[in-house]
Each structure stands twice: as C-alpha cells, then as structure tokens.
Amino acid sequence: MEKQQYLTKNQQIVLDFVEKSSEPLKAYSILFNVQKKGLKAPLQVYRALDKLVEIGKIHKIESRNAFVACKNSSCQVSKATAFSICESCEKVTEINNSKLSKYLSNFEDNSGMRYSKYNLEFFGLCKKCKNK
Amino acid sequence: MEKQQYLTKNQQIVLDFVEKSSEPLKAYSILFNVQKKGLKAPLQVYRALDKLVEIGKIHKIESRNAFVACKNSSCQVSKATAFSICESCEKVTEINNSKLSKYLSNFEDNSGMRYSKYNLEFFGLCKKCKNK
DNA sequence: TTACACATTGTTATAATATAACAACAATTT
DNA sequence: AAATTGTTGTTATATTATAACAATGTGTAA
Ligand SMILES: [Zn+2]
Ligand SMILES: [Zn+2]
Ligand SMILES: [Zn+2]
Ligand SMILES: [Zn+2]
Numbered sequence: 001m002e003k004q005q006y007l008t009k010n011q012q013i014v015l016d017f018v019e020k021s022s023e024p025l026k027a028y029s030i031l032f033n034v035q036k037k038g039l040k041a042p043l044q045v046y047r048a049l050d051k052l053v054e055i056g057k058i059h060k061i062e063s064r065n066a067f068v069a070c071k072n073s074s075c076q077v078s079k080a081t082a083f084s085i086c087e088s089c090e091k092v093t094e095i096n097n098s099k100l101s102k103y104l105s106n107f108e109d110n111s112g113m114r115y116s117k118y119n120l121e122f123f124g125l126c127k128k129c130k131n132k
Numbered sequence: 133m134e135k136q137q138y139l140t141k142n143q144q145i146v147l148d149f150v151e152k153s154s155e156p157l158k159a160y161s162i163l164f165n166v167q168k169k170g171l172k173a174p175l176q177v178y179r180a181l182d183k184l185v186e187i188g189k190i191h192k193i194e195s196r197n198a199f200v201a202c203k204n205s206s207c208q209v210s211k212a213t214a215f216s217i218c219e220s221c222e223k224v225t226e227i228n229n230s231k232l233s234k235y236l237s238n239f240e241d242n243s244g245m246r247y248s249k250y251n252l253e254f255f256g257l258c259k260k261c262k263n264k
Numbered sequence: 265t266t267a268c269a270c271a272t273t274g275t276t277a278t279a280a281t282a283t284a285a286c287a288a289c290a291a292t293t294t
Numbered sequence: 295a296a297a298t299t300g301t302t303g304t305t306a307t308a309t310t311a312t313a314a315c316a317a318t319g320t321g322t323a324a
Contacts, residue, residue: 008272027310041275046311062194063251065281065310084245097241104252109229112259113216119195120236120252127244140301159281173304178282197281197310 007052013037014048015057015069024066024092053078061085061092063121072096080105082120088129095122139184145169146180147189147201156198156224185210193217193224195253204228212237214252220261227254 007015013034018025031045039045049067052058056077058067063085070078071094082095082104104118139147145166150157163177171177181199184190188209190199195217202210203226214227214236236250 010273042311043313044274047272062253084241084243084247086245087249093243095241095243100239103235107232107254109216109227111216111225111227112262113218113254113256114262115216115254115256117219117255118252119255120250121194122239122245122247123249123251124245124247130244130246142302174282175284176303179301 008048010039010044011048011051013039014045015052018052018058018067019069021069023090024061024064024068026066030067059083059094061121062119063123064090064092066092068092068094070094079117081118082122084122084124084126086126086129087123088125088132091126091128095120140180142171142176143180143183145171146177147184150184150190150199151201153201155222156193156196156200158198162199191215191226193253194251195255196222196224198224200224200226202226211249213250214254216254216256216258218258218261219255220257220264223258223260227252 014030017030017034027042027045027049030049031039031042034045039048049058049060053060053067054077056070056079058069059078059081060067061083068083080101082097082100084093084095085091100120104120107115107118146162149162149166159174159177159181162181163171163174166177171180181190181192185192185199186209188202188211190201191210191213192199193215200215212233214229214232216225216227217223232252236252239247239250
C-alpha cells in the first residue's frame with residue numbers, strides 16, 4: 001500500500017470541525033461534536049488528530065492540551081510552530097513571522113544537537129484583555 | 133498571612149526528589165517515590181509542583197507532561213524557558229543562551245499583545261543518538 | 265486472481281494525568 | 295478572641311490518552 005494520499009473519512013470529519021472553530025478545541029469536545037457523524041470513540045478522534053498534526057493541518061497547543069487548525073499555508077508539517085496565548089481569555093493565534101521562524105530554524109548551540117523541530121508558546125494579555 | 137517565604141515540607145520533599153533526577157519526572161512517578169516521606173495523594177504532589185513551577189524552581193516540559201528542576205540560577209520565575217529534547221532517548225536539557233532569551237523576551241509583533249512569558253521546546257537528536 | 269502485506273477501522277477496556285470539594289488545622293492580622 | 299488567609303489531608307472524580315485485538319479495506323505481486 002502506498003503512503004496515504006488523501007484524508008480518510010474520519011480525518012476529514014475532524015479537520016472540518018476543527019477548521020470551523022475560532023478557538024482551540026479539546027479532543028473530547030471534538031469527539032462529542034462529531035458523534036453525529038459516526039465517530040464514537042476517543043481513539044477515532046485521537047488517531048485522526050495524530051495524523052492531522054503529523055501532516056501539519058492541525059497543531060497541538062501543548063500547554064492547553066488543545067488543537068487548532070493551521071491557518072498558515074506554509075506549514076506543510078508541524079515542525080516550526082509559534083503561538084500567542086492570552087492568559088485571560090485563552091485566545092490563541094498562530095504567529096506567522098518569517099524573521100522569528102528563520103531565527104529559530106537556524107538556532108544552534110554548542111550541545112551538538114541538531115534541531116529539526118520546535119514549538120514556541122508566548123503568553124500574555126491580548127489587546128482586549130489588556131484594556132480591562 | 134504573609135506571602136510564603138520558605139518552602140513548605142511537601143514542596144521541599146518534591147523539590148529534593150526532582151533535583152536529584154537527571155531526567156524529567158512524571159507527577160505520578162514523583163508521587164510513588166515520595167510516598168515513604170508521607171505524601172499520599174496526587175494532589176499533594178501537584179500542589180507542590182504548581183508552587184515550585186510558579187517560583188521557577190521547577191519547569192514543566194509541556195510536550196512530555198514531565199517536570200525538571202531548574203539548573204539555571206537566573207530563573208527566578210518560569211517566565212522565559214527553553215529546552216532541547218531528544219526525540220530518541222528523551223534526554224532534556226534546559227537551554228541557557230542569553231542571545232536567544234534576549235531575542236525572545238524582546239519579541240514583538242503587530243498583534244497588540246504584550247508578551248510576559250514564553251516557553252520554547254526544540255526537538256531533534258542528541259549527539260549520542262545521532263551517531264547510532 | 266488470489267494470496268499477501270499492511271493500513272485503517274471499530275470496539276472495549278484501561279492507563280495516565282489532573283482537579284473539585286470539603287473538612288481540619290495553622291499562622292497572621294484586626 | 296475573631297476574622298482572615300494559607301496549607302494540609304482526604305476522598306472522589308474529571309480529563310486526557312493509549313493498549314489490545316478483531317474486522318475490514320486496499321494496493322502489490324506472485
Ligand atoms: Zn501552522
Ligand atoms: Zn484576551
Ligand atoms: Zn530554569
Ligand atoms: Zn538522544
């Protein structure tokens with residue numbers, strides 16, 4: 001069998017739902033919402049999410065255990081991700097800043113490690129929450 | 133009551149154990165190991181961890197749900213953290229690079245957000261694992 | 265075309281991670 | 295002392311994620 005070319009039904013259902021959301025979604029909230037589409041068990045959602053994360057359609061916000069669709073067309077794989085997270089309203093935005101990504105992708109230290117991937121999460125207050 | 137000045141007994145027990153470890157520890161593994169010291173329930177460990185993370189004595193490796201002691205004397209609070217993680221052997225090292233931390237602490241974009249904190253995780257292969 | 269390999273699915277059960285709720289106690293402030 | 299706030303212990307429960315295995319699908323090659 002060849003490497004999967006298209007999304008499977010379950011993957012497409014999960015992706016569609018996550019893409020419609022304006023905020024990060026928890027796995028069990030996705031599950032609850034796609035049950036009418038036939039995905040009955042957590043594993044069906046987690047498997048779809050795993051694959052979607054692997055191919056860069058979805059990113060995981062690690063500090064929140066939540067998932068967002070990638071809005072950045074250049075993210076073919078999830079290997080260089082950066083997010084801003086408002087600690088008050090929990091709004092999350094993917095940062096698309098080529099200087100930042102260049103800086104981090106080229107980062108080297110004297111540890112002898114070769115970095116192939118990074119994930120950066122910035123925290124603070126968004127515009128709205130700052131003015132409250 | 134004044135703001136806590138010293139570590140409580142439980143916090144000290146957890147910190148001692150985490151500091152002795154050369155690798156990130158899971159909360160339940162900490163629990164198991166400090167039970168002989170009297171911490172019987174998950175919450176006692178999680179509370180201690182929460183406080184220790186808050187004051188910067190311990191950092192959480194978000195992608196691993198694990199905890200490491202801070203080896204960086206300048207980390208008074210956990211507000212600017214960077215780690216390298218080997219995806220093969222899971223070795224984790226806190227990155228202490230002033231150029232990087234300066235770059236990230238001063239990072240601004242046009243979102244109007246004020247960033248007060250960040251966490252960065254680099255992934256790759258460590259020296260050892262690269263040569264296998 | 266049929267056997268094979270292997271990916272994907274569905275399903276049940278369970279593991280691992282983390283918090284809610286509340287009662288008891290301790291230290292500080294008024 | 296009374297009020298306030300922080301810490302502790304405890305039980306129960308919520309949340310997040312994976313193990314294990316049988317069934318089904320799909321491309322490959324004898
Ligand atoms: Zn992206
Ligand atoms: Zn906000
Ligand atoms: Zn540190
Ligand atoms: Zn390694």
